[in-house]
Amino acid sequence: MKKGYDVIIIGGGIIGCSIAFELAKRGVTDILLVEKGFLTSGATGRCGAGIRQQWGSELNARIAMESTHIFENLEEYTGYSHSCGLHQGGYLLVAYTAKEWAQFQENLKVQHKLGIDSYAVDLKQAKEIVPYLNTEGMYGATFCQKDGHADPFHCTQAYAQGAKRMGVEFLTYTEVTGLRTAGGRIAGVETTKGYFEAQTVINCANVRAPGLAAMVGEDIPIISERHQALVTEPVEPLMDCMVMSFHRSYYVQQTPHGSFVMGIGPQEEPSFNFKSSWQFLEKNCAVMCEVLPILRKLNVVRQWAGQYDLSPDRNPIIDEAKQARGFYSVCGFSGHGFMVAPRIAILMANHLTHQEDTMDIRMFSQERYKTGKLLLEPAVV
Ligand code: FAD
Structure with a gap:
């Protein structure tokens, strides 16, 4: 195995795998995805896998609608040979x-x-x-x-296998146990299978995301x-x-x-x-x-x-750590991360590859909890 990658993604749920796929699609293929269990062993494999566009805020309705359009075509979109079970x-x-x-x-x-x-x-x-x-x-x-609804196992595999074909490496049954920084930037991740360098690390560890972010001094209110x-x-x-x-x-x-x-x-x-x-x-x-x-x-x-x-307003947090630039957390999906993953992955990949997006990723920064610009959503459990 290599000792360093351009990007390391922590977490092999639908969020980590879809981001790996969208980044690879944009030419960033030197990626290692580290998962402490098997792909979908977290919330993704335990979810109801419901997909709905009936939201109350324009933001969520739009993200869900654009994600649904991708789910409608996910097999072709990712080159997956099985059905993703959308019904x-x-x-x-x-x-x-x-x-x-x-x-x-x-x-x-x-x-x-x-x-x-x-x-x-x-x-x-x-x-x-x-x-x-x-x-x-x-x-x-x-x-x-x-x-x-769709099949969360097949949807995640569709993204993972698509990413793999473009060169993304996957390391399962491997836990990220520490993070190293240098000069205010992320430098790499310590894992149960050794240390790997990366200038960009994406924390998609769901409920474990705050614990990882805390290792670089970031306090995520989840x-x-x-x-x-x-x-x-x-x-x-x-x-x-x-x-x-x-x-x-x-x-x-x-x-x-x-x-x-x-x-x-x-x-x-x-x-x-x-x-x-x-x-x-x-x-x-x-x-x-x-x-x-x-x-x-x-x-x-x-x-x-x-x-x-x-998260406090039941909407995702997408943020770069202040004391460890290049370390991003993508978490806080609050019970609807499966259905919005396709569009969130595009947003994140566009941001990292400096491509334009019709959505402003800054809305999802946790700065909103200080400024009071919450992402309010009336149609949430
Ligand atoms: P996960 O799938 O949890 O992936 C995170 C991964 O990170 C895990 O596999 C974990 O093992 C790994 N990890 C954690 N720490 C480390 C570490 N230190 N090192 C390496 N790996 C690590 N959403 C919907 O859209 N529709 C629904 O109908 C729906 N129903 C749900 C029903 C239930 C009962 C539950 C629990 C959730 C439901 N959700 C639903 C929410 C949805 O499952 C999540 O929002 C979504 O799966 C989040 O994906 P993720 O990739 O962020 O998290």
Whole structure:
């Protein structure tokens, strides 16, 4: 192995792999990606993999819309020979309060400005879309057919294999344990398999990103919150779309092979706890069986836990360390990093290769927490 690279990326989730791919596409191929487990062993491999364009802020709606366009073509875009499993069965976002319903009307205006094909539905129409839905307590819903979900393992592999073909090297089961700086710049990374030099290091370690950034004196305000999900036995097709509520903090979808995947937001202290809990199973099943009573007949086959890297305004932080120039953190995706990865990777790669972008990367700097220019988002769990 070489001793030095132009760029080292820490973290082999969808964010690290998509940035590696976009950089290589722009001619920066002397890259080493270091991952402490296997690719997708972090949040990416544990996520619901939902992709929605129904956001409330123009920024998020645009990032999600442009990312969706890439997901629609990811196999061709990356030269991947398998299917990435995109299924555009739509997202039905349900409102449970008058305030939420009013906000949904505002969100639609933002989405329509960008040309996103979303619309409001009444409860009768919601039941036509999801016949087994219990609409009790709901005010209404919005729907976008082009929303859906994809396979997070294949999407990440598509980016990783595309990057590999362009010359990017991958070092898995290798942990970054230290960072070295020289003259106010990043100089390299210490790993469990030795030291590697690099003038640019990109920290895509999700909930572990603050710990790495702290090694170069950077304080990233991200907390780690456990989120759990479960999957049922497969059954015949009962619904085609994702059903999601911000107010009650749940989502549920049926995968193409018939299993239902679902999750419900936690109410717990920050932690690095990756264990599944009985409490989640109980609460999730109670809520989901009320929303979709037909689920009462299904057996749960598997349950797991992952982490959200929650930033103060629930939006990503993309920042260069002040005391170690060339060290970038790309983290804080707060539960929606999978669906925005394609566009964020382009933004980051354009920035590093000094190419123009229609988005201003500075918006994502954590400076916003000092200036008060937060990236506010009403449509987030
Ligand atoms: P990760 O996939 O966590 O990758 C970071 C990698 O860094 C890990 O593989 C880790 O092993 C590695 N690493 C950490 N420290 C080190 C080190 N010191 N050295 C080397 N490697 C290191 N998003 C959506 O868009 N839609 C959804 O429906 C959705 N549902 C979710 C459901 C759940 C239950 C969870 C937990 C998350 C969900 N998310 C969803 C969020 C999404 O999974 C994340 O935002 C996204 O996967 C973040 O990708 P990442 O590459 O930043 O992080």
